[in-house]
Amino acid sequence: MKDTTASSGLGRHPVEERLGSGTLPDEDVIAALRLGWNMAIAYQNPPPMSPTTASSSHPGDHLPGFSSFTAAEVAAVRRGKIEGDVKRLGLGDALQSLFESWDTASSDQYKQALIELFVKQHIKLAGLDSRLVTALGLGRMLADTVYLPTSQNPEQLATSFEENRIDTGQRWLEELRRQLPAGAAAAVIGSLDQWQKRASQIDAEQVTEALTRRLRKQGELWRRLLCGETAVADQLTGSDYVRASAALAQRFGATAIEYSKHWYALILLMLPAVALFIWAILQTGIPAETRLLSVVAALLGTLGISWKTIGGSLGRIFAAIEQPLWEAAVSEAAVHACTLPMPSEIQNDSAFRDVRNRRGRQA
Template identity: 25%
Template sequence: MGTAARTEDRQDERTAVVTALRLGWSMADAYHHAQTADLVADPHRPATAPAKLSNLTEMPGRQRLGMYLDGVDVALAQIAPLTPSGRVLPSTDAARRAAGADREPLLLALDGLNVDVLRWTMATNHRVGVAYRLGRSLADTVRRSDAAELVQRFGGRQVQLSRWLDELASVLPPYSAAVVRRSLSAWAGAVGRATVGDPGEAGLAELARELRNQGDLWQDVLTGGLHPRDLLDEENWAVVARNVVIRDRRLVAQAARGIFWPVLAPLLVVLLAVVGVSAAAAAGSPTTRAAVALVGLGAGLTAIWRSISTPTLSVAAEVNRPLLESELVAQMSARIDRPLAAARRAGRAGRQRPPSDVGSKYVARVSGVDLP
């Protein structure tokens, strides 16, 4: 019963952490929306039915803000069962009342709501609070921006994000923290190389265009909407198998060299001595003595193998598991980094595109000699 209760509590914490991450992302989106969207309804707009049902991007700014705040209310209600009874939930009422033509009261109300939620989540469960901060910071990191803002966002923030991912790895969906951390490191490296003008890297403009798409993938992976292992194809699995076999072969060779002289060599010397004495003491023809020696040698080698194989295979299984995990994470990260690969392709295409004033390749250019 105790084990079942602990398992249920663990599942509740996992759910709360993922919900808090979504909550932080929604809060960051709500604040950005309040900064940029038109929140005042046009009273002169005719009330005509649209040709099709409205999409999210066609929703009026005020209603979209209400949708973000609805998401905050739902997330808080889902996390509430983890809190002690009697604690009051943060309320979005002040932010809803402040929505209007003047943005300043709304932004102040949203920031106040953010502080209330941060205090409430940190007091509820430390990892729930960290997840809220992680979601909010990731959303701000992948916000659409220009090249200058992109450099600022990867000026060191990814270090703290990686620390939070490490802290939450055990309660986030499987592989998600490791995959996003590796992908985040790849993006930080790409931005750093693009900043110094590395010709082999995508430009800052291409990276900025694809960053939001990368953020959507990070959010899906961290919240369990997308399992990165589902993106692996046959080629990825073949690469994983090949790399694991290569690593296993190296480990076996290193282990054999390590135990041969201190362990195997003395055992073999003792075995050969015992077999030699037994064969010499055996009565009968030389053929009989040779048979006795072979039987003794086989029995001794079998005993040595049995004494060594069980612990060796057990250790190999323990060592092989993290090797397999690391190879899977590498391949899953490569699949998740599709927007980064797209930015690099766009950068290469832009560098390879000929200038617009080259004219036709079938007509010679006018040279200085041809000019009057």
């Protein structure tokens, strides 16, 4: 495995400093996560035993896009990705049995070879770094979450977003937070929460092709964020920062209100003393025309001391919590920015709204 301890010469995006873990991403952890993702998809999509005609057999005006590749060519691309990450992690000796029969094995033989390779990877990575095993499992879990549900198997959506399963994935993300790109773990944790809520509001008959396509697109965004192919900061727009600023102001206000409650006792204790002081002024021989000025001065002095004490203490608290509160606000905005909207036909479906409202009342 490559040494990832050396510092990169590239500066970080300023927002990444607010979002980030404070360390550079661990490229081996990312490779293990990507490997788990690609192996899960490869397992679900065995290559055809008789490769179809190559996409380049009928030349056109331009090179074919990936969507034009045949199933065999797509499988070959995935094989290349798996091979690259397996070799990076020092697991190349486990590839031979799989790739020798890649194009000739039956679907069952191919899947059995993948299972054996996956188990071997687990065993070897466990002896190197437990975080690599966690990353491998996380990649597999996320790919299964978004690729297994289909309109032909709608019940799988509820299974994919089952509470204990999502909790496990979120725990793995939390464990790997410092090894992943800035803000990526927190954004995906929050986005998984959003999709889990959505899945609980969708009935099986609403699991359409549009929904499963959107879910897979969401999964690809999660993968790109976690693998550093796109930055969380790049997903944020001006409206996201406005939302974060509003959340920060609201938290500051709540902090000020909560803090002021602790000064009620002091204020109540000071009122009798101020009243006694004013009474003493009124009983002295001070000329009547100056008594009012003396009373006002006493009140202003008391209020000034109180505000100086409270304001100074509150200011120090705000200075201490400003950065963590802003980071939390930006992280919440990032979750919103990194969660794709539901397909319009689902959002507008009256049955979906009824289920959502009914389950919201039950909660």
